[in-house]
Amino acid sequence: xxxxxxxxxxxxxxxxxxxxxxxxxxxxxxxxxxxxxxxxxxxxxxxxxxxxxxxxxxxxxxxxxxxxxxxxxxxxxxxxxxxxxxxxxxxxxxxxxxxxxxxxxxxxxxxxxxxxxxxxxxxxxxxxxxxxxxxxxxxxxxxxxxxxxxxxxxxxxxxxxxxxxxxxxxxxxxxxxxxxxxxxxxxxxxxxxxxxxxxxxxxxxxxxxxxxxxxxxxxxxxxxxxxxxxxxxxxxxxxxxxxxxxxxxxxxxxxxxxxxxxxxxxxxxxxxxxxxxxxxxxxxxxxxxxxxxxxxxxxxxxxxxxxxxxxxxxxxxxxxxxxxxxxxxxxxxxxxxxxxxxxxxxxxxxxxxxxxxxxxxxxxxxxxxxxxxxxxxxxxxxxxxxxxxxxxxxxxxxxxxxxxxxxxxxxxxxxxxxxxxxxxxxxxxxxxxxxxxxxxxxxxxxxxxxxxxxxxxxxxxxxxxxxxxxxxxxxxxxxxxxxxxxxxxxxxxxxxxxxxxxxxxxxxxxxxxxxxxxxxxxxxxxxxxxxxxxxxxxxxxxxxxxxxxxxxxxxxxxxxxxxxxxxxxxxxxxxxxxxxxxxxxxxxxxxxxxxxxxxxxxxxxxxxxxxxxxxxxxxxxxxxxxxxxxxxxxxxxxxxxxxxxxxxxxxxxxxxxxxxxxxxxxxxxxxxxxxxxxxxxxxxxxxxxxxxxxxxxxxxxxxxxxxxxxxxxxxxxxxxxxxxxxxxxxxxxxxxxxxxxxxxxxxxxxx
Amino acid sequence: xxxxxxxxxxxxxxxxxxxxxxxxxxxxxxxxxxxxxxxxxxxxxxxxxxxxxxxxxxxxxxxxxxxxxxxxxxxxxxxxxxxxxxxxxxxxxxxxxxxxxxxxxxxxxxxxxxxxxxxxxxxxxxxxxxxxxxxxxxxxxxxxxxxxxxxx
Ligand code: FES
Ligand code: FES
Numbered sequence: 001x002x003x004x005x006x007x008x009x010x011x012x013x014x015x016x017x018x019x020x021x022x023x024x025x026x027x028x029x030x031x032x033x034x035x036x037x038x039x040x041x042x043x044x045x046x047x048x049x050x051x052x053x054x055x056x057x058x059x060x061x062x063x064x065x066x067x068x069x070x071x072x073x074x075x076x077x078x079x080x081x082x083x084x085x086x087x088x089x090x091x092x093x094x095x096x097x098x099x100x101x102x103x104x105x106x107x108x109x110x111x112x113x114x115x116x117x118x119x120x121x122x123x124x125x126x127x128x129x130x131x132x133x134x135x136x137x138x139x140x141x142x143x144x145x146x147x148x149x150x151x152x153x154x155x156x157x158x159x160x161x162x163x164x165x166x167x168x169x170x171x172x173x174x175x176x177x178x179x180x181x182x183x184x185x186x187x188x189x190x191x192x193x194x195x196x197x198x199x200x201x202x203x204x205x206x207x208x209x210x211x212x213x214x215x216x217x218x219x220x221x222x223x224x225x226x227x228x229x230x231x232x233x234x235x236x237x238x239x240x241x242x243x244x245x246x247x248x249x250x251x252x253x254x255x256x257x258x259x260x261x262x263x264x265x266x267x268x269x270x271x272x273x274x275x276x277x278x279x280x281x282x283x284x285x286x287x288x289x290x291x292x293x294x295x296x297x298x299x300x301x302x303x304x305x306x307x308x309x310x311x312x313x314x315x316x317x318x319x320x321x322x323x324x325x326x327x328x329x330x331x332x333x334x335x336x337x338x339x340x341x342x343x344x345x346x347x348x349x350x351x352x353x354x355x356x357x358x359x360x361x362x363x364x365x366x367x368x369x370x371x372x373x374x375x376x377x378x379x380x381x382x383x384x385x386x387x388x389x390x391x392x393x394x395x396x397x398x399x400x401x402x403x404x405x406x407x408x409x410x411x412x413x414x415x416x417x418x419x420x421x422x423x424x425x426x427x428x429x430x431x432x433x434x435x436x437x438x439x440x441x442x443x444x445x446x447x448x449x450x451x452x453x454x455x456x457x458x459x460x461x462x463x464x465x466x467x468x469x470x471x472x473x474x475x476x477x478x479x480x481x482x483x484x485x486x487x488x489x490x491x492x493x494x495x496x497x498x499x500x501x502x503x504x505x506x507x508x509x510x511x512x513x514x515x516x517x518x519x520x521x522x523x524x525x526x527x528x529x530x531x532x533x534x535x536x537x538x539x540x541x542x543x544x545x546x547x548x549x550x551x552x553x554x555x556x557x558x559x560x561x562x563x564x565x566x567x568x569x570x571x572x573x574x575x576x577x578x579x580x581x582x583x584x585x586x587x588x589x590x591x592x593x594x595x596x597x598x599x600x601x602x603x604x605x606x607x608x609x610x611x612x613x614x615x616x617x618x619x620x621x622x623x624x625x626x627x628x629x630x631x632x633x634x635x636x637x638x639x640x641x642x643x644x645x646x647x648x649x650x651x652x653x654x655x656x657x658x659x660x661x662x663x664x665x666x667x668x669x670x671x672x673x674x675x676x677x678x679x680x681x682x683x684x685x686x687x688x689x690x691x692x693x694x695x696x697x698x699x700x701x702x703x704x705x706x707x708x709x710x711x712x713x714x715x716x717x718x719x720x721x722x723x724x725x726x727x728x729x730x731x732x733x734x735x736x737x738x739x740x741x742x743x744x745x746x747x748x749x750x751x
Numbered sequence: 752x753x754x755x756x757x758x759x760x761x762x763x764x765x766x767x768x769x770x771x772x773x774x775x776x777x778x779x780x781x782x783x784x785x786x787x788x789x790x791x792x793x794x795x796x797x798x799x800x801x802x803x804x805x806x807x808x809x810x811x812x813x814x815x816x817x818x819x820x821x822x823x824x825x826x827x828x829x830x831x832x833x834x835x836x837x838x839x840x841x842x843x844x845x846x847x848x849x850x851x852x853x854x855x856x857x858x859x860x861x862x863x864x865x866x867x868x869x870x871x872x873x874x875x876x877x878x879x880x881x882x883x884x885x886x887x888x889x890x891x892x893x894x895x896x897x898x899x900x901x902x903x
Contacts (some may be wrong), residue, residue: 048774072848072885203841206849209785209825210834213850216784224779279788280775281768352789352797352850352884402787402850403884433791518836653844657890661847664886687794687882696879700871 043528048171051131052104052177053083053123060115060154060168062130064088065097067105067114069374070202071351071404072661073717074654079123081650082116082195086127087134088166088185090154092192096201098147099139099714101396111409111518113617113715116650120713122416128183137174137337138165153192154582189712197653204398214372214399215356219427220356223252225420227430229271229440232295232680235614236270241290242705245274248288250281255423258418262412263479264495264515266382268441275421279431295680299351301513303446303676310448310510314469318506321566322494325449325502327454330463333704334454338461338541342451342530343742346675347444348682348690349519353402355413359383359420360427365394369420371414371747372401379411394418406518410442426601438690439682442517443675445470449530450508453500459542461553466534467506468493468527475512483509484523487570488693492527492616492621492722494567497583498535500553505567514677520665521718524616525725529743531725546730547594547611578712579618585645586620589707593643598704606630607638610731612723617715619646621659623666623723627709627731635750636668637728642720647711659704659720666724668692668700676742698722756817759811759827769815771813771849774798777824778816785825785853789882792877796881799854800824804882806861806878825853828860848893855881868899 045058045099054390055063064083070076076096084094099105106122109116131151138156139146142163149158158163173559187195230236242254254275272289276282306715310659331337357371367387373379383394401408420428434442447470454463472488474481484507493505511518519525539549560581564568571579590613594600597609606628613622624641640663649655672691729740732750740748753764758781763856765780777786777800789797794876798810801823828834832841836859839845846852855878862869863875869877884890 070848072846074847153901174764199841202849203844203846204832205850207837207844207856209783209853210831211849213787214783215788218782218784276780278771278775280771281780311769350884352795352882353787354789354846361849400850401848403848405884431788435793657844657847657887661886665884665889686792687790688792692882692884693886693888694879694882695888696875696889698875698886698892702889708874 001334011068021469027204046171046175046573048174050222051126051132054130055128056130056134056167056171058168058171060093060166061229062094062167063097064094065099067099067108069110069398069401069404071110071401071408073658074200074651075110075210077198078116078650078654080201082120082123083127084456085191085193086124087131088153091198093154096185096511098398101380101398103377106372107110108377109409110397111406112373113717113719116713117618117715118510118573123187125182127633128185129180132183133174133177133179133669134167134170136177140177141173156304175396181573182360194650195255198651203600211400212371213353213402213503215402217351217358217399217429218263219358219360219445221274222427222429224274224277224279224282224422225273225428225430225585226279226433227257227271227273227284227416227436228286228289228291228294228434230293231267231439232293232299232301233269234298235296235680236294238270238292238294239270241512242250244283244290248281248285248706250277251285252413253424253584255420259386263477265477266378266412266415267386268407268412268415268419269515270479270502275420275424283433298513299680301677301680306446306513307343307457310446310469313508313510314341314450316508318467319329320504320506321489321546322503322505322562322565324500324565326496326506327463327502327504330502331452331454333458333677334463337452337454338537339452340524340534340537342449342533344447344526344529345610345673345722345743346514346740347519347673348438348441348675349407349444350406350692351403351405351407354432354434355408356429357414357417358429359414359417361421361425366395367418368395369395369414369418370397370399370409371411372399373411374401374404374409375411378409379414382411382415387418387422405520406516409749410517434687434710435685438684438686442476442515444519444525445473445516445523447526447655449526451530451534455541461538462496463502463543464500464502465504465506466493466496466531467508469508470523470526471510471512471516473516473518475516482511487521490570490572491523492531492614493523494562494569495560495581495615496531497560497586497615498553503565513680521616524614524718524722525669528612529725532723533729533741536610536726536730536733547590547599550590550611550613551587554583554587554590557582574618579714581615586613586615589620589643589645592705592707593641596643597624597626597641599624604628606735608733608735609732610727610729610734611732612726616719616721616722618642619714619716619719621719622724625724625727625731627728627735629732629736629750630672633750635671635732635745637697637699639701640699640724641705643705643707644720645707645709646714646716646719647709648707648713648718652706655706655716656704658716662720663702663724664693664698666721667697667728670725670743671697672744672746674747754814754818756819759822759823765812765814769812771811773809773812773814773817773822775799777809783824784845787816787853789851794853796858797851799857799881801857801861804864807869810894811877822825825857828856835901836863839894843894843897845890845894848888851881851883855883855891857862859891859898862895863899863902866887867902869895
């Protein structure tokens with residue numbers, strides 16, 4: 001029942017005087033606990049747990065369990081901000097403990113920018129019920145009505161009698177009580193931490209090398225594995241000669257991993273594992289493997305010919321998924337029509353820490369994992385299924401993540417470690433190389449987009465057809481998936497906020513030939529690229545300023561409901577009442593970001609400003625980029641301005657940092673990012689062939705404004721990405737008069 | 752074979768294949784995991800350490816090349832994390848996931864030793880070997896200026 005705590009090596013050595021490499025584990029030992037309590041993980045002798053997220057110790061420390069994964073978005077700071085605020089805990093007397101994967105915490109899948117937007121109330125409730133329980137404990141011990149007591153900064157006060165008691169002192173009395181399940185929330189005016197730029201909780205660890213990631217876990221007696229996988233997705237080993245590999249000193253064993261399942265899900269994708277005494281020897285042994293592959297059904301997947309197929313598919317008749325008016329009649333009646341095809345390639349998330357996991361079989365027949373996972377419960381499910389265990393027998397310790405961006409939602413790399421731990425009956429660490437990560441991931445989908453507008457005699461667009469075509473994420477879960485569907489159409493497609501008299505949205509089929517997964521903001525990447533780029537094209541056709549044109553197209557403030565036009569829209573799992581598509585709020589973001597950038601000012605020769613706005617994950621982000629191109633076609637992004645309406649925000653500095661990071665991430669995919677395939681295999685392999693933006697390319701400044709709002713919180717981790725690439729492309733047009741409709745820009749001859 | 756070097760001020764002997772990259776010797780043999788793997792090909796700077804005061808990419812440097820040398824990793828930079836660069840990093844909340852930051856800090860410290868008051872251009876030149884996929888570059892620039900102030 002006790003959660004494990006990861007502590008860093010130096011701290012451990014200090015505490016135990018033992019020598020050990022890297023990360024070590026300290027079991028927290030059971031001490032006394034009340035009926036509602038659990039074992040305090042640190043000091044104290046008695047504790048009380050009002051709910052699974054909070055444990056109050058009688059030494060006055062409030063333990064907060066972070067059940068979401070930290071990958072740079074700042075949840076390990078923001079989550080305790082909410083809980084501590086609601087429970088009136090003192091920030092200096094909380095201790096953050098990373099929770100194990102466990103259904104008792106509810107949803108732990110740190111994905112879809114959901115931690116705050118879906119769990120703000122849950123976190124507030126965790127804090128509020130803890131606060132009320134401590135108030136009740138104080139009231140009971142003083143024999144006064146609870147209504148006369150208030151909680152303030154780690155103490156409960158009874159004003160009439162002037163008595164007060166610290167939270168630690170109230171633990172004993174609280175153990176006698178049933179924890180409440182619901183309690184009133186604080187008023188916004190009383191927030192101490194919510195809305196404040198609290199420093200990153202892991203700041204010291206991050207700057208001293210003490211922060212521990214999946215790749216850093218070390219267990220006694222551990223083996224290290226490196227895995228060679230089939231270049232083509234779904235392929236298998238035709239023949240294997242491991243003689244040379246086994247001859248490398250330090251190599252212990254070679255294993256043929258299970259072949260990929262259909263559908264693949266999050267299961268092992270096959271391959272040959274070399275297990276050795278350390279990482280480097282495992283890699284060396286792997287290089288000595290002689291393998292012939294049967295590349296399987298996807299062995300001839302070639303992204304050049306596939307692109308042609310996508311473009312053919314997207315320009316043929318599609319399947320309507322939203323229809324407003326009669327778009328074909330509108331095109332007939334139009335003064336003229338304007339058509340465009342946009343294309344965006346496969347991408348790899350390429351987080352700085354590649355996938356890495358440690359697994360060991362436990363004495364009671366279970367399996368214990370340490371991993372940089374965005375989704376510990378999916379890891380439990382996948383490993384349990386593979387090893388024939390109950391979910392509860394798979395214990396998943398969540399380390400810090402050296403970036404995730406969607407890659408680490410898929411626990412395939414954890415399954416590899418678990419499988420090898422069972423085979424070797426030793427702890428095993430699997431570390432993916434960068435090449436493994438770039439060649440064998442779950443790829444962001446390649447896509448072609450077709451757009452057509454009918455223009456009136458003034459050049460003003462009054463009708464729109466948008467058709468989307470890409471191999472679906474669904475293909476990872478259903479081999480028969482033939483193209484875009486389900487939630488993918490929510491992502492910047494069905495929620496088109498623009499005021500066209502007639503509009504039709506359609507899908508076009510595409511079969512998958514790689515493992516398709518998701519990357520930061522998912523389909524919003526290509527839907528915004530095409531959508532915001534095309535809207536910019538329409539501005540010029542109408543002879544209007546792009547910003548003014550955007551505002552006109554958004555029109556009077558109104559609530560857009562895609563279902564009114566037959567769209568099966570699910571609004572990221574929320575009602576449109578709570579999280580409307582409000583063109584007034586979108587326009588306010590446009591006005592704000594244009595204002596920040598000094599839209600309309602005179603620019604140096606060769607410079608251009610471009611604007612794009614996009615709503616995703618219930619937040620709206622507007623971006624302006626200032627770009628220049630010189631005579632040698634070198635494109636420079638000088639500055640980026642971003643305004644975000646994310647409703648209520650928890651930590652404005654973490655929101656700002658997410659927008660800064662999104663600007664760079666968006667620049668990387670705009671300028672450089674491209675995965676291509678030949679004979680089924682990914683051509684790129686490392687940061688030389690799959691470049692990302694470096695310091696030398698980073699803008700001089702990224703300006704961020706977080707809109708003041710009392711609306712319910714939207715997402716933050718992803719919504720900053722989609723408008724960046726179209727803002728850059730639109731700025732490039734403003735600077736050069738050339739329209740670019742494909743990513744990355746280096747393929748358009750820009751360097 | 753036994754390779755003797757000074758790691759964070761401590762004389763140590765590592766039993767390693769002389770070709771093993773210093774990175775893996777530091778991480779897997781010496782057990783210090785603050786130095787990170789990011790690419791293994793001298794492309795990202797996550798593995799940057801100091802050798803005799805110079806920044807080196809430990810992922811491509813054979814451990815044998817470190818024999819008899821002074822190697823400093825992020826863990827050995829300071830006892831308590833109070834180097835002005837580390838302090839500036841925390842003041843500006845530079846880190847997002849934090850993974851690249853050991854390497855960034857080691858590069859920044861070496862830059863400031865060489866160029867005490869760097870311009871943005873100096874920073875871009877010295878820091879462009881360090882990738883941050885989270886995109887903390889603009890804060891890194893500010894933090895280096897901040898640390899330079901502090902050191903002057
Ligand atoms: S790991 Fe050494 S430069 Fe990337
Ligand atoms: S902070 Fe995440 S890679 Fe730099």
